[in-house]
Amino acid sequence: MKEQKYIIKNQESFELKDIFDCGQCFRWNEEEDKSYTGIWKNNVVNVKKENNEIIFTGICNDGNFEEEIIKYFDLDRNYDEIKNKLSKIDENMKISVEYGKGIRILNQDLWETIISFIISANNNIPRIKGIIERLSKKYGNKIVWNNKEYYTFPTASQLKDVTVEEYRKLGLGFRDKRLYETTQMIINKEVVLDELQKNENTKEVREKLLTLSGVGPKVADCILLFSTLKRFEVFPIDVWVRRVMNDLYIKESDETKVSKAKIEKIAQEKFGDIAGLAQQYLFYWRREA
DNA sequence: GTCCAGGGAATCA
DNA sequence: TGATTCCATGGA
Numbered sequence: 541m542k543e544q545k546y547i548i549k550n551q552e553s554f555e556l557k558d559i560f561d562c563g564q565c566f567r568w569n570e571e572e573d574k575s576y577t578g579i580w581k582n583n584v585v586n587v588k589k590e591n592n593e594i595i596f597t598g599i600c601n602d603g604n605f606e607e608e609i610i611k612y613f614d615l616d617r618n619y620d621e622i623k624n625k626l627s628k629i630d631e632n633m634k635i636s637v638e639y640g641k642g643i644r645i646l647n648q649d650l651w652e653t654i655i656s657f658i659i660s661a662n663n664n665i666p667r668i669k670g671i672i673e674r675l676s677k678k679y680g681n682k683i684v685w686n687n688k689e690y691y692t693f694p695t696a697s698q699l700k701d702v703t704v705e706e707y708r709k710l711g712l713g714f715r716d717k718r719l720y721e722t723t724q725m726i727i728n729k730e731v732v733l734d735e736l737q738k739n740e741n742t743k744e745v746r747e748k749l750l751t752l753s754g755v756g757p758k759v760a761d762c763i764l765l766f767s768t769l770k771r772f773e774v775f776p777i778d779v780w781v782r783r784v785m786n787d788l789y790i791k792e793s794d795e796t797k798v799s800k801a802k803i804e805k806i807a808q809e810k811f812g813d814i815a816g817l818a819q820q821y822l823f824y825w826r827r828e829a
Numbered sequence: 830g831t832c833c834a835g836g837g838a839a840t841c842a
Numbered sequence: 843t844g845a846t847t848c849c850a851t852g853g854a
Contacts, residue, residue: 563835657835664834667852713850718837756837778835799844823835 543685544605546596553619554594555642556587562643562824564766566656566669567676567693581649582692583608584685599685614644622817629810632788633818636825643820645766650733651726652693653767658718658754660762667711674710699723718754725752742771757800765816775807775815784826 560568560576568578575588583605585598596609610616623641627634660668672693679694679702700723707716725731731748739745742764749760761776763769775781777800785803786795789810811818 658837660834661836662834662849663836663851664853667834670852708850711851714837714848715850754837758836762835776835779833780835827835 541599541601541683541685543597543599546606546609548594548596548615550589550592550594552641553623553644554589554613556589558640558642558824559613559644559646561828562640562820563665563827564820565646565648566665566672579683579690579692580612580652581608582681582683583612584683584690585609599683601683612647614647617644619644622814625814626811626818626821629818633821636821639829640821640824643824645770645772645817645820647768647770648766649693650737650763650767650769651696653763654722654726654749654752654755655693655719657759657762657766658722658752659712659715661715661718661754661756661759663715671711678710696723696726700727715754721753722755737768742773745769745771746774761816765820772816773813775804775811775819777803778823780823780827781819784822787826788822 556570556574556576560570560578565578567580568576570576571586573588575586577584577586579585582601583598585596585600588595588597596605598605600608602608623637627637656668656672659671663671673691676691676693679698680691683690683692699719702720702723704716704720707719712719726733731752736745736748739748746760746764749755749763750757755763758776758778761774764771764774765776777785782798782803783795785806786792786798789806790798790802792798807815807818
């Protein structure tokens with residue numbers, strides 16, 4: 541496989557750390573030179589910022605290299621417009637958007653996003669990354685680049701015969717059964733991912749996702765936001781988002797007592813059809829700053 | 830030892 | 843509908 545390169549002009553809405561450490565993805569790792577290397581579909585790519593350029597280097601096994609990158613990194617979208625809108629809402633949003641100004645929401649594979657966020661339940665990011673890496677190493681395909689081995693995320697058919705016990709050995713904990721059941725449901729076409737991808741009715745897609753084992757409201761919203769489904773109107777609520785929304789807008793003494801419905805209502809009123817983006821800036825800001 | 834993590838499912842009122 | 847409780851695991 542031949543190494544390829546694609547270079548674009550630097551832009552404000554493209555900071556490596558913001559993109560890869562904002563919690564949307566689990567398969568990108570920082571190198572010693574501060575660049576990041578990751579894998580999606582059958583592509584292994586290193587991204588580096590140098591001077592006034594963003595340099596993508598890697599091997600592409602899924603069609604045209606440039607097109608793959610433009611799609612995956614959402615390069616056709618105008619993030620400045622989105623950030624301006626959010627910044628105008630109030631001072632909180634202005635600060636959080638400024639903090640995460642380099643974020644882009646990746647177009648991640650739907651199947652991979654479903655499985656990854658089932659694993660994310662009541663889990664922490666370093667451990668989620670470890671589990672996904674072990675899963676890929678054991679059941680995915682090996683790709684060698686620069687004398688290093690990378691492993692593709694296993695497909696549904698690659699996980700078809702994996703047992704609950706094998707998942708348990710990989711350290712999935714109580715999520716083992718959920719992963720098994722959801723894989724079977726997709727193999728058996730109880731949920732057809734291609735149909736979800738084509739369905740423009742977000743509510744219908746969400747209902748379908750919720751039938752999968754291990755997919756509740758929060759995981760469903762993450763799938764809708766972070767995968768190629770790309771719905772910016774959803775607002776995933778986890779412990780961090782509950783925390784930051786309570787701190788900024790609700791101010792209850794005990795944030796765990798604030799209902800999801802109340803948070804969702806405020807999010808819709810304030811952020812409307814880009815609530816998902818607002819959520820991501822707020823999440824990243826509160827968790828890192 | 831205790832608490833916590835990008836929650837969901839089962840159970841009960 | 844809404845509130846509790848349990849669920850593995852590993853790091854702080």
